[in-house]
Amino acid sequence: MRKVSRLSRFNIASLALGLAFLYLPILILVIYSFNGSRLVTVWGGWSLRWYHEFFNDRAMIEAAWMSFRVAASSATIATLLGTLAAVALSRGERFRGRTLFSGMLYAPLVMPEVITGLSLLLLFVALNAERGFWTVTIAHTTLTMCFVAVVVQSRLGSLDRSLEEAAMELGCDPVRAFLSVTLPLIAPAIVAGWMLAFTLSLDDLVIASFTTGPGSATLPIRIYSEVRLGVKPEINAICTLVIALIAAVIVIASLASKLSSSQGESAAPL
Amino acid sequence: MSARRIFARPARFAAIAPYVWMVLFFLVPFAFVLKISLSQTAIAQPPYEPVFDLTAGWDALKAGFAALSIDNFRLLFSDDLYVFAYVRSLTVAVTSTVLLLLVGYPIAYGMARLPKRWQAVAMVLVIVPFWTSFLIRIYAWINILQHDGLLNQILLALHLVSQPVVWLSTDSAMYIGIVYSYFPFMILPLYATLAKMEPVLEEAASDLGAPPWQVFWLVTFPLSLPGVGAGVLLCFIPIVGEFVIPDLLAGSNSLMIGQTLWLEFFTNKDWPVASAAAIVLLVVLLVPLLLYERLQKRQLEQGR
Numbered sequence: 001m002r003k004v005s006r007l008s009r010f011n012i013a014s015l016a017l018g019l020a021f022l023y024l025p026i027l028i029l030v031i032y033s034f035n036g037s038r039l040v041t042v043w044g045g046w047s048l049r050w051y052h053e054f055f056n057d058r059a060m061i062e063a064a065w066m067s068f069r070v071a072a073s074s075a076t077i078a079t080l081l082g083t084l085a086a087v088a089l090s091r092g093e094r095f096r097g098r099t100l101f102s103g104m105l106y107a108p109l110v111m112p113e114v115i116t117g118l119s120l121l122l123l124f125v126a127l128n129a130e131r132g133f134w135t136v137t138i139a140h141t142t143l144t145m146c147f148v149a150v151v152v153q154s155r156l157g158s159l160d161r162s163l164e165e166a167a168m169e170l171g172c173d174p175v176r177a178f179l180s181v182t183l184p185l186i187a188p189a190i191v192a193g194w195m196l197a198f199t200l201s202l203d204d205l206v207i208a209s210f211t212t213g214p215g216s217a218t219l220p221i222r223i224y225s226e227v228r229l230g231v232k233p234e235i236n237a238i239c240t241l242v243i244a245l246i247a248a249v250i251v252i253a254s255l256a257s258k259l260s261s262s263q264g265e266s267a268a269p270l
Numbered sequence: 271m272s273a274r275r276i277f278a279r280p281a282r283f284a285a286i287a288p289y290v291w292m293v294l295f296f297l298v299p300f301a302f303v304l305k306i307s308l309s310q311t312a313i314a315q316p317p318y319e320p321v322f323d324l325t326a327g328w329d330a331l332k333a334g335f336a337a338l339s340i341d342n343f344r345l346l347f348s349d350d351l352y353v354f355a356y357v358r359s360l361t362v363a364v365t366s367t368v369l370l371l372l373v374g375y376p377i378a379y380g381m382a383r384l385p386k387r388w389q390a391v392a393m394v395l396v397i398v399p400f401w402t403s404f405l406i407r408i409y410a411w412i413n414i415l416q417h418d419g420l421l422n423q424i425l426l427a428l429h430l431v432s433q434p435v436v437w438l439s440t441d442s443a444m445y446i447g448i449v450y451s452y453f454p455f456m457i458l459p460l461y462a463t464l465a466k467m468e469p470v471l472e473e474a475a476s477d478l479g480a481p482p483w484q485v486f487w488l489v490t491f492p493l494s495l496p497g498v499g500a501g502v503l504l505c506f507i508p509i510v511g512e513f514v515i516p517d518l519l520a521g522s523n524s525l526m527i528g529q530t531l532w533l534e535f536f537t538n539k540d541w542p543v544a545s546a547a548a549i550v551l552l553v554v555l556l557v558p559l560l561l562y563e564r565l566q567k568r569q570l571e572q573g574r
Contacts, residue, residue: 007383014376015384015392022399022453025410028420032413081288088285089570093278101285104292106566107559110504112511114528115548118535119299122545126302142295145288153570165273174277195401203403206513209536220405227409227518231416239406246401 030243033236050237060222060238067202067219070133074140075197081141082148082197083190087178089149090156108146116143117210124211131213139211140201147200148193155189156182195253199246300552307342307545342546352530352547356554359527362516363509366448370456370505371498373449378460378497379490382467389465393458400454408447408518415443415519444520448509456501463497464490500569503562507555527551 033051037044054060085105092098108116120139121131129135159182167177205220212218219242226235346352381392399407414420415437422434437443471493475485513528525533527547535544 007380010376011380011383015380018373018377018380018457019395021450022396025407025414025450026399026402029406029410029413081291084284085288087281088283088288091277091281092285093275093282095282095285097289101289101292102567103563104296105288106563108296109566110507110559110562112508112513112528112551112555114511114513114531115303115552116296118531118544118548119303120295122302122306122541123295123299138295142291145291149288150566150570157570161274164277168273168276174280177277178280199401199403203405205405220403223405223409224514227405227412231409231412235409236413239403239409242406243402246403250398250401 026243029236030240033233033240035233035236038233050233051241053234054237054241057234059217060219060234063217063219063222064238066133066216070136070140070208070218071198071201074137074144074201075194077137077141078145078197079148079190079194082145082193083152083186085145085149086152086156087182090153105146105149108143109150113204113206114210117207120207121210131211132216135211135213136208136216136218139207140197140204143204143207144197144200147196148190151193151196152186152189155186159185191253195249198249202242202246303545303548306542307549308339309542310339310341342542343550345543346546346550351525352527355525355527355530356550358524359510359512359551360554362444362448362512362526363506366445366452366509367502367506369445369449370452371502374453374456374460374501378457378464381457381461382464393461396454396457396461404451405514407451408515411443411447411450412438412518415446438519439521441520444516447515447519448512451515452505452509455504459500459504460494460497463494467493496565499561500565503558503565507558507562510555511551 034046034048035042035044036047036049085101088095089098089102089105117139120135120142124131124135163181163185164177167181168174172180203220204218205224208218209221209224212221219238223235223238226232377396381389381396384392412419417434417436417438419437421437422431425431425435426433467490471489472485475489476482480488511528512526513532516526517529517532528551531544531547531551534540534547
């Protein structure tokens, strides 16, 4: 019989402190974005002033739109490629060049961004590619598809393979079996992978700085150059909007994955 | 032929597109970094002497080889600025990783001891801030740590200090920023191994009379070493090359290698030296990178 609670007072205290450490800074940032005062640290009553300021800031809006387009397109390509890679690694058994393949997929997960950014820029320069939307999108796809591959691969690894095999015993060809059995079951992981790719792209400063061209700054690049000059209340407002956007994406995607996983369970109790 | 093997063949074809992509945009770019790190700086656009021109024929190629120089690497090792930057990067990465382990372990341990239902909630709570932009999280700390920021206001109000403390542009600010940003990378692998651990093992040890600290050191900690290894690598490697956090939070008198690389590239426009710095950084990280890959592979490919 397991003891009812193994939680000690020390455990509870460290959990509480840890969560406070994680959330307080963000909470403070959000609260101060509604600060009416021009001085960032003096409370001047609730106000939406800095949101107005942001929506009238053409350059900032353009950067936000650029970031959004890059994030949406790179996440979509990355999800496609990353899922293919995950399928090959977890279902392809042995194939030539497999070690190199998995190496190339896992390395970017921890590779310092300055290296990835610099190397891609040198490639684009050598190819004489015009730098802007597409170069950033390609760079972000390269980084984020690795994250998608890991997320999807870990889902594929925990899946009961006899389901696919049963479908094939019943006459499905492998592609059919994959599309009608495996794909619905890994759909939540694919959705999660897309979200992860989207937010990583929206977030990236270093790789985008290297690979973008003049006149097409992304939102983090703009925010970074403002932050270097000091704290501005408008930045608090922008950050709050980004947090709200990401929170919305998480909520929608977790609802979607709950929906699809409950369907998956009714189709195949695991 | 078994269904599994029939399934494997089209699955292998799935590798083609991502394979080509990664070779083209991950592997090939390193060849360019290596090439440019060996060429001379020039005042031109792009700012380096072309070394190889495959279209120019064999003689030009030979001339190209002759023009290769390791001057950039020699510069990196002879100029104190770069040597210090590498040493500082490693020191900062080691210190931050130790801090992360000290802060993260009790939290991961607490999470693993929560009732099952609450474990999932705690995990989501740890991951969610990681989804909000990294830059935003650093910026949030600038808000708090600045001269008349919240931290100083609180310290002054509590009469703990008589005048505002300088937090920004110090190493403490940088360490706070790094620990804050890499928090989930340390906690999640730790939690994963701690949660899988059989509670009977600890119970047996304490039934046999071991005091709690002995149970921890002799049973819990050794069993959690795989998680410790994963967490340490997951934090250490990217921190060595970190740019944004030291740039925004630490002072500018001692730079990390990511910052010098950035400076050489964007400010000094010295692409060859920046490339050489990247190559050296890569070599420094090669061993931890290979260790990490083996770990990742084992985790994903041989039962979980």
